[in-house]
Amino acid sequence: MPRALSPILLALILLLVDRAAAASPEVPIGAVNSLTGAFAAQGTAIHRGILLAVEEANAAGRSGGRPVRLLVQDDEGRPERALAAAERLAGRDGAVALIGGYVDSLVGPISEVAERYRTPYVATASLDERLTHRGYRFFFRVSSLDGYVQATVGFLREVVHPLGVALLSANTPGASQLAHRQKEALDAAGVPVLLDDRFTPGLRDFVPLLTRVQAARAPVIVSNAFFGDHLVLVRQLRARRLGLTAFLGTFGMEFPQVIQELGPASEGLFGTTAWQPGITAPGTEEASRAFTEDFRRRFGEPPPPLSMHGYAAARALLAALRAAGGPADPPTGEALRDALARVDLRLPMGRVAFAENGEPREYRRVVIQIQGGRYVVVYPPDRATGRARLPAFQQEDGR
Amino acid sequence: MRGGWALFGCALAASALPWSPYHRSLLTTGLLLALLTASWHLLALGGRLSFGHAAFFGVGAYASALLASRAGLSVWVALLGGALAAAAAAIPVGALSLHLRGPYFSLATLAAAEVLRILAANWTSLTGGTWGLVGLPPLPPQGALVGAGGIGALLLVHTLLARSRWGVALAAIRQQQERAEALGVPSRPLLFATLLTSAAFAGLSGAAYAHHVRSLEPATAFSLLFSILPLIMALFGGTSSPAGPLLGAGVLYFLDELLLQPRFPAGHQLLYAGAILLVLLGLPEGLVGIARRRGGGRGAS
Numbered sequence: 001m002p003r004a005l006s007p008i009l010l011a012l013i014l015l016l017v018d019r020a021a022a023a024s025p026e027v028p029i030g031a032v033n034s035l036t037g038a039f040a041a042q043g044t045a046i047h048r049g050i051l052l053a054v055e056e057a058n059a060a061g062r063s064g065g066r067p068v069r070l071l072v073q074d075d076e077g078r079p080e081r082a083l084a085a086a087e088r089l090a091g092r093d094g095a096v097a098l099i100g101g102y103v104d105s106l107v108g109p110i111s112e113v114a115e116r117y118r119t120p121y122v123a124t125a126s127l128d129e130r131l132t133h134r135g136y137r138f139f140f141r142v143s144s145l146d147g148y149v150q151a152t153v154g155f156l157r158e159v160v161h162p163l164g165v166a167l168l169s170a171n172t173p174g175a176s177q178l179a180h181r182q183k184e185a186l187d188a189a190g191v192p193v194l195l196d197d198r199f200t201p202g203l204r205d206f207v208p209l210l211t212r213v214q215a216a217r218a219p220v221i222v223s224n225a226f227f228g229d230h231l232v233l234v235r236q237l238r239a240r241r242l243g244l245t246a247f248l249g250t251f252g253m254e255f256p257q258v259i260q261e262l263g264p265a266s267e268g269l270f271g272t273t274a275w276q277p278g279i280t281a282p283g284t285e286e287a288s289r290a291f292t293e294d295f296r297r298r299f300g301e302p303p304p305p306l307s308m309h310g311y312a313a314a315r316a317l318l319a320a321l322r323a324a325g326g327p328a329d330p331p332t333g334e335a336l337r338d339a340l341a342r343v344d345l346r347l348p349m350g351r352v353a354f355a356e357n358g359e360p361r362e363y364r365r366v367v368i369q370i371q372g373g374r375y376v377v378v379y380p381p382d383r384a385t386g387r388a389r390l391p392a393f394q395q396e397d398g399r
Numbered sequence: 400m401r402g403g404w405a406l407f408g409c410a411l412a413a414s415a416l417p418w419s420p421y422h423r424s425l426l427t428t429g430l431l432l433a434l435l436t437a438s439w440h441l442l443a444l445g446g447r448l449s450f451g452h453a454a455f456f457g458v459g460a461y462a463s464a465l466l467a468s469r470a471g472l473s474v475w476v477a478l479l480g481g482a483l484a485a486a487a488a489a490i491p492v493g494a495l496s497l498h499l500r501g502p503y504f505s506l507a508t509l510a511a512a513e514v515l516r517i518l519a520a521n522w523t524s525l526t527g528g529t530w531g532l533v534g535l536p537p538l539p540p541q542g543a544l545v546g547a548g549g550i551g552a553l554l555l556v557h558t559l560l561a562r563s564r565w566g567v568a569l570a571a572i573r574q575q576q577e578r579a580e581a582l583g584v585p586s587r588p589l590l591f592a593t594l595l596t597s598a599a600f601a602g603l604s605g606a607a608y609a610h611h612v613r614s615l616e617p618a619t620a621f622s623l624l625f626s627i628l629p630l631i632m633a634l635f636g637g638t639s640s641p642a643g644p645l646l647g648a649g650v651l652y653f654l655d656e657l658l659l660q661p662r663f664p665a666g667h668q669l670l671y672a673g674a675i676l677l678v679l680l681g682l683p684e685g686l687v688g689i690a691r692r693r694g695g696g697r698g699a700s
Contacts, residue, residue, distance in 0.1 A: 108614035
C-alpha cells in the first residue's frame, strides 16, 4: 500500500515546488473563463476581448506605469473549478482583481471568493439579479437583465404589436429569470403571453414544444435560448406551418454562425445584440472599427459579439487601475473598488459605469433582423438602420 | 482495509494542515469526490453498479442548501439533514429498482437521477426551480473534515460489514444472487440497507459540495458528472478493497488538478479516459491490484 501512495507524495512535492510565484514588477489580474467545456466558444470570445484590452493597455502604457499581467484560468464550465481558480488567483497568485465569466452558476462562486478576499471582480456576461442584491461591495458587471427585457419587450410592443407571444426558454437561471421579467412586462403592456415553456439546452426534438405553440395559436415566438438551440429550433420550425409573424431569439442570434449555418432559413429571424462589427453605440464608430481591426490582426478572425463584453469589462478595470494606483504600488482592493465605482467610459458597447450595487448604469441591447444575409438594426428607433420586415416568417412547405 | 485506514489517516492529517485557501479548496473537493466514490463502492459490494449516484448527491446538496438557507439551521446540522434526505430519497429509488440486476439496475439509477433533476427544476416553490439557489451559507473553514470524517464513518461501515454476516451476504449476492437466496440470504432487505447507507454518504458529499461552491442549480447538482466520476475513480483505484476507490479518487483528482490541469489546460481530462483504458486493458484490479501484487498478496479485502 505505501508504494501506491507514492504518486500522492510526488504530487505534493511538485506542488510545493510549484509555489514559486516570484515577485514581479507587473500588476497581476486574474481572468477566469470557460476556455474548454460546454461554454468554450463564449468563454474564448470573452477571454480574447479581455486579452486584447490588456495587451493594448500595456503597449500604450495606459495601466498606471506598471504593466498588467493577465493570469489565465479555465473554469471548464464547472462551478468547483471556477471556485478553485478564483481561490488560486485571488489567494495564491495575488491577483489585484478578477475578471470574466459567462454563466451565473460560475460567476456566483467566483464572486463569493472575490468578496472574501476583498478583491474586485468585474463579471463580463452575468445576468442573475440576485447576485447584485446581496450587498456585495466587490462585485461589478457590464451586463444586466434589464437590457434584454427592454429590447425584447419594447420591440414586441412598439413594432410587432402581436396578438400574443409564446415564450420558450432554456431552463437555466438567467433564461428563466428573463422569461419571468418578460412575462411581467408583457402582461403590463397588455400583450398576452399564450405559452410560457421551459426546455433543457441541447434539446434535439422541439416538435412537442412547437405543437404546443401551434395549439396556443401564438403568432410570435420569443426563444430565450442559446445559439445551438436556436439552430435546431428554427430548422424544425421551418418544416411546419405555424403561421408565425416573427421569431425572436434572445441570446446568440447575433453570432454570424447563425447565417452561415442556417443559410436562407435564417432570413427574417430577429435577435438582440449589444455590439458587433458594424453595430455600435452612436459616436463610437471609430473605436469599434479599430477594435474589429485589432482583433482580426491579433486572432485572425472577426471579433465575435461577446468579445466586446470582455473588452468593455477589461477597459473599465484598467481605467480603475490607472486611477487608483500610483506607479509604485499596486492599489489595494478597497482603493481599486472605489475607483471602479467611479469609472465612466464611452465604449462601442455603450456607456460603462457602475451603480452602487455593481449593476451597469447602462446596458443596451438592440433588436436586429437578418435581411438579405446581413444584420440590420430594427429597434430601438434611435439606433435603427432599417425597417423590420413583417411578417418575417415564411414556412417551407412540409414534405 | 488497512490501506483504507491509512488513506483515512492521510485525509485527516491533510485536513488539519494549514493549506492556502486554494489548496484547501482543492482538498475539500477531492475529499468530497473520494467520499462519493466510496459511497458508490459500498453499493457495488452487493453487485449493484449505480449509474445515477448524482441522484443522491443532488438530493443531499439541495436538502442541505435549503435547510441552511431557508430554515436557517447551522451548516453542520444541515449537512446531516442532507445525508438523511438522500437516504430518504433512496427509499423509492430502491423500491423501484433493487429487484433489477446488471444493466437494468444501472439504467434505472440513471433514470432516477434524471427524474430528480426534473423534479428539482420544476418544484419551484421548494427548490427555486431553474433559477437555482445563490449565496448559500459557506462550509466552515474545517470543511475538508466533512470529507475526511465521512470517509472515516464509511470505513467503520466496512469494518462492520467485514465482521458481520452482512458483508458475507453481500458478497454472496454479488457472486450469485439465486444461490444466496436459496441459502436463505434475505437479499432485498440487505440490499436496501446497503443502498440507504450508500445514499446517505453520497448525500453528505453533495451537501458539503453545495456549501463549498455556494450556488446550486438542478443541472449542476444532478449532473451526469457526479454519476460518472465515482464509477471511473472506483474502477481505477480497484473495487476489491475499500482503499481502492479512495485511492482512485485521490490519485486521479489531485493528479489532474495539481499537475495536469495547469500544464495542459485543454486536454487534461483525457486523464479520466486514459484511466479507464488502463483498467480495461491491463489493470483489471486497479491501483490496489498493483499494490497487492508488489506486496505479495498482503492487505486482503
